[in-house]
Every structure is written in C-alpha cells, then in structure tokens.
Amino acid sequence: MWIKRDISALVQKMSEERPALLLTGARQTGKSSLLNYLFPDLPYQSLDVPLAAKQASESGQFFLESHGTPLIIDEIQYAPELFRHIKIHIDQNRQLTGQYIMTGSQKFSLMKGVSESLAGRVAILNLHSLSIRELANHFKIAPDAGQILEWMVKGGYPEVYEHNLDHRRFFADYIATYIERDVRQLLNIRHIREFDQFMRLLAIRSGQIFSMSRIATEIGVSTHTIKSWISVLEASNIIYLLQPYYQNFGKRIIKSPKLYFLDTGLLCYLTNIQTTENLAQNPLLGAFFETCALGQLLRSLHNQGLADEIYYFRDKDGREVDFLIPQGNMLNLYECKWSDESGEIPANIKKLKPVFGEENIQQITTITTIAQKTRISDQFNVSNVIDL
Numbered sequence: 001m002w003i004k005r006d007i008s009a010l011v012q013k014m015s016e017e018r019p020a021l022l023l024t025g026a027r028q029t030g031k032s033s034l035l036n037y038l039f040p041d042l043p044y045q046s047l048d049v050p051l052a053a054k055q056a057s058e059s060g061q062f063f064l065e066s067h068g069t070p071l072i073i074d075e076i077q078y079a080p081e082l083f084r085h086i087k088i089h090i091d092q093n094r095q096l097t098g099q100y101i102m103t104g105s106q107k108f109s110l111m112k113g114v115s116e117s118l119a120g121r122v123a124i125l126n127l128h129s130l131s132i133r134e135l136a137n138h139f140k141i142a143p144d145a146g147q148i149l150e151w152m153v154k155g156g157y158p159e160v161y162e163h164n165l166d167h168r169r170f171f172a173d174y175i176a177t178y179i180e181r182d183v184r185q186l187l188n189i190r191h192i193r194e195f196d197q198f199m200r201l202l203a204i205r206s207g208q209i210f211s212m213s214r215i216a217t218e219i220g221v222s223t224h225t226i227k228s229w230i231s232v233l234e235a236s237n238i239i240y241l242l243q244p245y246y247q248n249f250g251k252r253i254i255k256s257p258k259l260y261f262l263d264t265g266l267l268c269y270l271t272n273i274q275t276t277e278n279l280a281q282n283p284l285l286g287a288f289f290e291t292c293a294l295g296q297l298l299r300s301l302h303n304q305g306l307a308d309e310i311y312y313f314r315d316k317d318g319r320e321v322d323f324l325i326p327q328g329n330m331l332n333l334y335e336c337k338w339s340d341e342s343g344e345i346p347a348n349i350k351k352l353k354p355v356f357g358e359e360n361i362q363q364i365t366t367i368t369t370i371a372q373k374t375r376i377s378d379q380f381n382v383s384n385v386i387d388l
Contacts, residue, residue: 001161001162002037002162003130003134003135003138003158003161003162004134004137004138005030005034005127005130005134005303006131006133006134006299006303007034007125007127007302007303008034008037008038010125010303010304010305011023011034011035011038011125012038014123014125014305015039015097015098015101015123016097016098017097017123018097018098018121018122018123019090019094019096019097019098019099019100019121019122020086020090020099020100020101020102020118020121020122020123021098021100021101021102021122021123021124021125022076022102022103022104022114022118022122022123022124022125023035023101023102023103023104023125023126023127024103024104024105024107024124024125024126024127024237025103025105025126025127025128025237026105026128026129026236026237026238026262026263027105027174027178027179027182027236028129028157028158028159028174028178029127029128029129029157029158029237030127030129030130030158031074031103031105031127032046032074032103033158034127035072035074035101035103036072039070039072039101042070042071042072042101043067043068043070043071043072044071044072044074045063045067045071045072045073045074046074046075047073047074047075047076047077047078047079048074048075048078053075053078053079056073056078056079056081056082057078057079057081057082058081060079060081060082060084060085061085061088063082063085064082064085064086064089069089069096069099069100070098070099070100070101071099071100071101072101072102072103073100073101073102073103074102074103075103075104075105076102076103076104076113077104077105077106080112080113082113083113083114083116083117083118084113084116084117086100086117086118087117087118087121090118090121094121105182105236105237106182106186106235106236107234107235107236107237123305125302125305126237126302127302128156128237128262128263128295128298128299128302129155129156129157129158129262129263129265130156130157130158130161131156131295131296131299131300131303132148132151132156132292132296132385132386133296133299133386133387133388134156135151135156135161136386138161142386143386144369144370145338145339145369145370146276148292148369148385148386149276149279149280150276152264152265152268152279152288152289152292153167153264153265153268153273153274153275153276153278153279154167154265155167155171155263155264155265155266155267155268155269156263156264156265157170157174157263157265160265167265167269168269168274171265171266171269171270172269174266175196175199175269179199179236179238182232182236183195183229183232183236186232186235187228187229187232194219194220194221195229197219198215198219198226198229199233199270200270200271201215201218201219202215202233202239202259202261202270203261203267203270203271204271204284205259206259206260206261206267206284206287206288206291207258207259207260207286207287207288207290207291208258208259208287209254209256209257209258209259209314210241210256210257210258210259211256212226212227212230237262238261238262238263238266239259239260239261239262240259240260240261240262240294240298241257241258241259241260242257242258242259242260242294242310242311242312242323243257243311243312244256244257244258244311244312244313244314245311245312245313245324245326246313253313253314253315253316254314254315254316258312260290260291260294260295261291262295262298263295264288264291264292264295267288267291268288271284285338286336286338289336289338289369289385290322290336292385293322293323293334293336293367293385293388294310294322294323296385296386296388297310297323297325297334297388298310300388309325309326310323310324310325311323311324311325311326312324313352315355319348319351319352319355320348320352321333321334321335321348321349321352322334322335322336322367323335323336327362329360330360330361330362331356331360331361331362332361332362332363332364332365333349333352333361333363333364333365334364334365334366334367335348335349335364335365335366335367336366336367336368337366337367337368338368338369339368339369339370340366340368340370340382341370343374343376343382344376345364345366345380346366349364361379362379363379363380363381364379364380364381365380365381365382365383366380366381366382366383367383367384367385367388368382368383368384368385369384369385370384372384372387373387
C-alpha cells in the first residue's frame, strides 16, 4: 500500500532544478520509500550498510565514479566526508540537474557537510511522518474528533499504516532500534536508562515552556548534559523547540522556548497512552492537540519548501497565543481549542490586540477538531486541524 505524500511534486521539481537534493527527516518517515517511488529507475546506494559507508568515507572519489550519476544516496550522514567529493563532481558540470539525490536523518553531520561543501548547489527539503491531511486523503474520509484521536495515538509513521502494524510494538522497536542507536553514536551515552527517563519526562511536557535546569534536577544530571541530549533529539527530528516572539516588547516577555514532539504517536507511547479512550480522558489532551496542530503547521510549510518561521507569544501578564506566523509586516495568530464551537475570537487573543496593534494582525485562526474551515469575518477563521 502506498500513501501519497504531499511533498512529492516539490521533490520532483527541485530534482529538475538543482544539481543535488537532500531530503531530511526522522528515521522511518518514508524518505527512502518516497525516492524509490518517484525515481524507480535510478541507481541506489544505502550508507546504512557499514561496508558501503566505509567505502564512501575512505574512498569517496572512487565510490562516486563507480556508481556514476544520477545516483540516490541513502543515509548520507554515515559518510559526511562524501560531501566534498560530491561538490567536485557537481562543479565539473554545474548546469546538470538531479545529479545526486540524498537522504539523511541526523542534522549535525548533514548540515555541517552541506554548509561547508554544497552551499548553493543543493535543495534541502524536510519530510515528516504522515500528516492528518495525507491520511484523510488516502483513506478518503473527513475525519471527526474520534478519528483525529485515533490518528494522534497511532502517529504518522507510514509503516504503521502500510503494513497494519500494532503502533505500540512499532514505537517500542523504533526507540530501541533507531533512537537509542543514534543517541549512542552521537553522544556515547553509557546510561541509556537515564536517557529513556529523560525522553519520558520531556513527553509529559510537550506543549509547555521548557526548563533545562528543572529536568536536570529531576534526572540528576547536569544542565550541560540535558543541553546535549536535547540537541540530539532536535537533530534527529524527534522534537521541535518553538521560539518566543519578542520583537520590541522589552523585558516582560517569556523568552524560553516551548518544546514539542514532532509525532504524536511517539508522544503517546512515551506517556503510556495506548488507546483513543486513554487520550480523550487524559488531562494532557489539550497540550497534545496543540502538539498535533504545530506538527500539521510545520508539515504544511515544509511540504511547500517554506521556512518554519513559527513562534509563540507569552508575556508576564499572562497574555499569550499558541502560534504566531509573521507575514511581511503583518502577523497571523493561531489558538488551539479541541472542541470550540463558539465561533468567537478567543478571549486571550482579544487581549493581545493592544499589544500587537489590531492593524498589524492579518488573520486570527482557531484550530479545532469539530468544524470545517469557516471564515467568521475578514480577520477571523475557524479551521479544522486537517485544513492547516
């Protein structure tokens, strides 16, 4: 079973316009499958195979000459030395597009290699796990709140749906096989139990302002250790740190980031939420729906090749909005409400109008699960999370 990905047209377009393309994203989001689906006739080399990675690292020139172009190179982070050889090959015929199509799961080595060797030569795209829109389009249903709950618990990793897997077993294997392996490789962590505890503590804080010192105290490690662990989860596309919007607002603005998991299925697994009933009755439902909504916004932006310029706002007087997206000199504000049927601008956003200036607010959107996208006024929309 193949589930169509919204980013497909953009991947094809960029491969026809640039010498190289790099598709990043967490493990198992379907990067390799997407490239094999879009480019079934292209030669393919996976550096997840240790022997291939060793050859690419130690004899990059020979590796590239052996396989020629065009070439799909999977998991290129295992041989970052290859980037400089790719640069040399591209520069021999800079006008030729689609020479190298690559995937990678760890931003540390990827971005370092790209910035040093392939700047201006490569298009970088980000593939997330499946969006609610992609699932709804595939199954040809207009999801109600119950269906959205189910998809939040199962998450969006394609393999769960394509092979009808038990999502709990999938995430147990996912953590053991991928996250722990990557973490050990990047940080050489000896006490993986502490890292597992760390991830579970993060999960119950998804959608909240993140305090490194508080987590460090709870686990009994240094804030420096927590910082390095966070950076690995970010680099592996497991979590996202949403930065505050504090342009010209002085010292009364909260300036710590908010932390979100990028897949709600993994989030539910880490918090032992196994069924839709568990989630519906959980006091964390609001925060998890906010996590889901941010994930859908990021997917929408990245599937169009746009930067993820999203923020939150909160000041010390308690005025806040979940998400804020600048558009030129104007601001788009988003507030998440699981089951809001009022059709009215949320009270907290009304309090923000004098802060931002009403003339600077372009759109206000309430994100919910029970409404089709509806324009209430020129400035105010109610939108189902599927329509983001």
